[in-house]
Amino acid sequence: MAEKQPPTIVEGATTGDVEDEVPVAKSAEDRKAAAALSSLDTPRDDEAAGGKDVDQEAVKKAMDRLAGTGTANGTSTKKEEENKPVKKVVKVDQADVALLIEELELSKIKATDLLKSHDGKVEEALRAYITPAA
Amino acid sequence: MPQVLSAKEQGLFRTVVRNYEDKQYKKGIKAADQILKKNPKHGDTLAMKALIMNSQGKTDEAFALAKVALQCDMKSHVCWHVYGLLYRAVKNFEEAIKAYKFALRLEPDSQQIQRDLALLQVQMRDYQGYLNSRRAMLTARPSARQSWTALAVAHHLNGNLSEAEGVLTSYEETLKNPPSKTDFENSEAVMYKNSLIAEQGDFQKALDHLESAGKHTLDRLAYYELRATYLTKLGRTEEATKAYRALIDRNSEYKMYYDGLIEAMGISEDKAAKKQLFDEYAEKYPRCDAARRLPLDFLEGDEFKEAADQYINRMLDKGVPSTFANLKHLYSSSFKKDTLPALVQQYIDSGKSEANDEPKRSGDTSKGASAAFYFLAQHYNYYRSRDLDKAMEFVEKAIELEPNSVDFHMTQARIWKHYGNSQKASEIMEKARTLDTRDRHINTKAAKYQLRDNEGDAALKTMGLFTRAETVGGPLADLHDMQCVWYLTEDGESYARQGKIGLALKRFTSIYNIFDVWQEDQFDFHSFSLRKGQIRAYIDMMRWEDQLREHTFYSRAALSAVDVYLKLHDKPLSNGTNGNSDANGDDAAERKKAAKKARKEAQKAEREAIAKKNEPNKATKEVEADPKKKDDDPDGAKLAATTEPMNDAMKFLTPLLQFSPKSIDVQTAGFEVYMRRKKYVLALKCLLAAAALDKEHSKVHQQIVRFKVAIDSEFESSESKISPKTKEVITSEFNLLPASTSLTKFNDDYLASHKDCARRTLSALSVRKLISPDAAPTCEKDVAAVLKLSAITVEEAQEALTLLRSWNSSEVDAFKSSAAQKWPKATIFE
Numbered sequence: 001m002a003e004k005q006p007p008t009i010v011e012g013a014t015t016g017d018v019e020d021e022v023p024v025a026k027s028a029e030d031r032k033a034a035a036a037l038s039s040l041d042t043p044r045d046d047e048a049a050g051g052k053d054v055d056q057e058a059v060k061k062a063m064d065r066l067a068g069t070g071t072a073n074g075t076s077t078k079k080e081e082e083n084k085p086v087k088k089v090v091k092v093d094q095a096d097v098a099l100l101i102e103e104l105e106l107s108k109i110k111a112t113d114l115l116k117s118h119d120g121k122v123e124e125a126l127r128a129y130i131t132p133a134a
Numbered sequence: 135m136p137q138v139l140s141a142k143e144q145g146l147f148r149t150v151v152r153n154y155e156d157k158q159y160k161k162g163i164k165a166a167d168q169i170l171k172k173n174p175k176h177g178d179t180l181a182m183k184a185l186i187m188n189s190q191g192k193t194d195e196a197f198a199l200a201k202v203a204l205q206c207d208m209k210s211h212v213c214w215h216v217y218g219l220l221y222r223a224v225k226n227f228e229e230a231i232k233a234y235k236f237a238l239r240l241e242p243d244s245q246q247i248q249r250d251l252a253l254l255q256v257q258m259r260d261y262q263g264y265l266n267s268r269r270a271m272l273t274a275r276p277s278a279r280q281s282w283t284a285l286a287v288a289h290h291l292n293g294n295l296s297e298a299e300g301v302l303t304s305y306e307e308t309l310k311n312p313p314s315k316t317d318f319e320n321s322e323a324v325m326y327k328n329s330l331i332a333e334q335g336d337f338q339k340a341l342d343h344l345e346s347a348g349k350h351t352l353d354r355l356a357y358y359e360l361r362a363t364y365l366t367k368l369g370r371t372e373e374a375t376k377a378y379r380a381l382i383d384r385n386s387e388y389k390m391y392y393d394g395l396i397e398a399m400g401i402s403e404d405k406a407a408k409k410q411l412f413d414e415y416a417e418k419y420p421r422c423d424a425a426r427r428l429p430l431d432f433l434e435g436d437e438f439k440e441a442a443d444q445y446i447n448r449m450l451d452k453g454v455p456s457t458f459a460n461l462k463h464l465y466s467s468s469f470k471k472d473t474l475p476a477l478v479q480q481y482i483d484s485g486k487s488e489a490n491d492e493p494k495r496s497g498d499t500s501k502g503a504s505a506a507f508y509f510l511a512q513h514y515n516y517y518r519s520r521d522l523d524k525a526m527e528f529v530e531k532a533i534e535l536e537p538n539s540v541d542f543h544m545t546q547a548r549i550w551k552h553y554g555n556s557q558k559a560s561e562i563m564e565k566a567r568t569l570d571t572r573d574r575h576i577n578t579k580a581a582k583y584q585l586r587d588n589e590g591d592a593a594l595k596t597m598g599l600f601t602r603a604e605t606v607g608g609p610l611a612d613l614h615d616m617q618c619v620w621y622l623t624e625d626g627e628s629y630a631r632q633g634k635i636g637l638a639l640k641r642f643t644s645i646y647n648i649f650d651v652w653q654e655d656q657f658d659f660h661s662f663s664l665r666k667g668q669i670r671a672y673i674d675m676m677r678w679e680d681q682l683r684e685h686t687f688y689s690r691a692a693l694s695a696v697d698v699y700l701k702l703h704d705k706p707l708s709n710g711t712n713g714n715s716d717a718n719g720d721d722a723a724e725r726k727k728a729a730k731k732a733r734k735e736a737q738k739a740e741r742e743a744i745a746k747k748n749e750p751n752k753a754t755k756e757v758e759a760d761p762k763k764k765d766d767d768p769d770g771a772k773l774a775a776t777t778e779p780m781n782d783a784m785k786f787l788t789p790l791l792q793f794s795p796k797s798i799d800v801q802t803a804g805f806e807v808y809m810r811r812k813k814y815v816l817a818l819k820c821l822l823a824a825a826a827l828d829k830e831h832s833k834v835h836q837q838i839v840r841f842k843v844a845i846d847s848e849f850e851s852s853e854s855k856i857s858p859k860t861k862e863v864i865t866s867e868f869n870l871l872p873a874s875t876s877l878t879k880f881n882d883d884y885l886a887s888h889k890d891c892a893r894r895t896l897s898a899l900s901v902r903k904l905i906s907p908d909a910a911p912t913c914e915k916d917v918a919a920v921l922k923l924s925a926i927t928v929e930e931a932q933e934a935l936t937l938l939r940s941w942n943s944s945e946v947d948a949f950k951s952s953a954a955q956k957w958p959k960a961t962i963f964e
Contacts, residue, residue: 056277058307058308058309058310059276059277059308060276061308062276062304062305062307062308063272063273063276065304066269066272066301066304096859099857099859099860103813103814103815103816103860104815104816105813105816122859123859123862123863126815126859126860126863127863127866127867129815129819130815130816130818130819130822130863130867131822131867132819132822132823132826133795133823
């Protein structure tokens with residue numbers, strides 16, 4: 001135990017504890033008070049975490065990268081989302097949806113999805129739904 | 135336009151907020167009112183006041199006030215935030231999320247609102263939303279490790295493992311100095327990352343990471359275990375063997391290590407090698423049980439006999455009471471089932487002479503003899519090898535040797551239970567309890583047996599010996615507080631047996647609510663676990679919570695509740711004129727009593743309230759605590775008064791079907807409910823699922839025929855609302871009946887092929903009565919005749935009796951007397 005305790009450790013509680021209790025309490029603080037309080041918080045955070053262990057430059061770079069992947073990822077998921085509807089441009093008879101809601105007690109969204117995934121054929125949808133999973 | 139506060143009032147507003155935080159609600163309200171006197175339409179103050187009122191238990195008023203606050207100041211994020219908090223408090227998380235989102239739109243930089251939103255999103259399993267929130271939170275505070283870890287967790291939960299790993303790596307790269315070795319948070323984060331790598335299936339990378347970054351992790355055991363697992367997966371036999379051997383040296387009783395070692399050595403099929411391995415460890419660790427017990431699982435024939443003999447001698451010499459419990463898993467093999475008692479008998483025979491020869495061991499051997507008798511008593515009480523008279527004989531011998539043994543009396547009580555004599559069983563269990571009044575285990579057993587004998591008051595008294603004395607509301611309240619699920623289940627089932635529907639439903643609903651509480655309990659951990667850095671445990675918890683209602687505690691209580699609701703549907707309480715059932719009469723009286731009691735209590739409460747008003751300074755605390763806790767339906771009268779029992783049953787049934795679809799009891803219960811609700815497609819779904827599990831099951835057989843009969847009449851009926859499409863699907867998917875055979879023939883075939891099984895015979899007979907009502911008298915005679923089947927059990931006879939009763943059969947009395955003759959010790963046929 002010769003090692004020095006990292007600066008983030010506070011006697012009796014982790015910094016996390018301290019940080020956390022403050023926000024819970026200020027749940028409905030008005031804007032100015034909130035700003036004042038959080039400006040009290042932030043410098044200490046940066047000192048604690050950023051002072052020794054964290055390379056601020058590296059953090060910036062990492063954040064940039066993250067933003068990059070984030071958007072890339074965002075678009076890719078968007079693409080997937082776009083793909084799915086493209087595959088499933090299926091005309092759905094509202095009467096069939098109503099039938100599924102009535103018979104299977106599904107929500108409207110789920111019933112529509114089920115119907116779409118069976119090309120709008122209500123019999124197929126019913127059949128698939130009641131077949132026991134292997 | 136929102137009103138603007140003066141400087142002085144802004145100070146006051148801050149006081150309000152502080153008072154709320156410090157839970158000084160009265161002061162807070164006072165200060166808020168002071169502001170409102172001058173600025174009656176100040177939205178933020180109104181909102182804060184609403185929040186404080188909610189904490190005082192005035193939920194409805196709080197909601198009303200919060201709405202006023204919003205009308206005064208639509209653009210205030212405080213008002214929206216409070217609105218969200220109120221919804222959160224009443225557990226309407228979806229509305230709360232909407233309110234938070236609106237607040238966040240007005241105040242995009244508020245970390246507090248963002249944080250509250252994120253916690254709700256993960257609680258509601260909106261992983262995509264959670265991911266976005268966490269990303270925003272990281273942008274706001276990129277230097278805190280927590281922010282990064284949280285984002286990784288969000289990716290992980292959202293199913294994107296490599297992204298999660300990448301986030302953690304990004305953070306690691308920002309560190310200038312390596313974290314200290316004693317940094318617990320770092321150590322856990324490293325192990326979390328390791329689990330992410332392994333979960334992606336790249337064991338080489340996981341091993342490399344473990345050996346480099348995880349080398350000095352503080353969780354040493356996890357390091358050793360993971361290393362052994364990875365080495366095995368990678369086929370590095372020699373190192374894996376070594377790793378597992380090291381683990382066994384750490385803990386020689388853990389079966390998983392032996393399994394791992396055997397797998398690593400590649401000797402799963404080689405019995406001789408396995409035996410040798412276990413022998414080696416048995417020798418190395420003379421006190422080790424696992425190395426001696428485990429070989430019995432795979433050994434056969436003489437080898438088994440020899441090993442089992444050694445094992446039994448060793449255990450009985452020490453008088454280990456759990457010897458049978460430890461060995462009964464072997465009883466699925468009939469050879470082992472026959473061998474084990476023979477060995478014990480041998481032990482008894484030889485032990486006696488030994489005791490004479492070597493008086494020095496007399497203490498030990500006497501222990502051995504009683505332990506051996508005890509083993510045999512349990513053996514003959516076990517369902518695979520039941521012979522209750524013999525069991526009783528042996529347990530009496532054991533008790534003779536040790537008259538004060540709690541264990542022996544416990545088994546004796548259990549034998550009485552199997553005789554079908556719950557009264558005697560309860561008596562003996564109570565006797566066992568008095569032998570050691572400070573033992574909680576025997577205390578709960580005694581209470582359970584009292585419940586089985588429908589002695590609810592006595593059971594509660596027994597339990598009361600161990601509950602906290604000062605709990606308001608007595609032992610029952612404490613058992614609820616302590617979430618004592620087994621007691622509530624047994625109590626509910628006991629009430630159900632006695633026909634006290636309301637109380638039974640009350641108990642089952644309590645259990646349902648306890649599971650809700652467990653679901654809500656995770657809320658605190660979304661932030662707590664991150665703060666403490668224990669991510670692996672957190673992920674485990676999330677997975678567990680997702681499957682919470684799989685637990686048998688839930689399915690048992692829920693099935694019982696559904697059963698009660700079915701009975702309620704078939705025989706509504708309000709027209710208790712069904713004649714034959716005395717339970718109904720009881721219940722009516724019970725309900726009258728309950729209503730009277732409730733009236734009295736209400737009057738009493740009123741008087742007390744008046745009394746309290748007269749002394750305003752006294753007991754204000756109690757008043758504040760009370761409104762949240764008060765139960766307005768202590769006897770479940772409201773639950774039993776339901777007009778739509780089938781809809782109420784759905785509350786219990788839906789999670790059952792979702793989480794325990796492989797249980798045949800669940801599927802058959804689902805069928806019953808859906809049939810009564812005329813949801814034929816869903817009933818068919820349950821039926822098909824049940825048939826896929828076991829087509830010959832007695833209930834499934836009955837349900838197949840009943841379904842056929844029901845849909846035939848439904849399809850012919852002119853009032854049928856079933857659409858042609860549905861009709862076609864039902865007809866084509868209902869493939870459980872052979873097309874060419876008639877129902878009668880189908881049923882007769884079933885009966886013929888299961889004529890030795892009482893339960894299936896009963897099922898076929900009730901089907902016969904259904905499809906040809908003319909045959910009723912012969913059916914009743916045939917039901918009575920199941921008593922002559924050699925394999926019939928007490929429980930099956932009881933079912934037969936219930937069936938006869940439900941038919942109002944004239945055979946009931948004759949059946950009862952011949953059953954009582956067949957099982958003279960049973961009380962259930964009296």
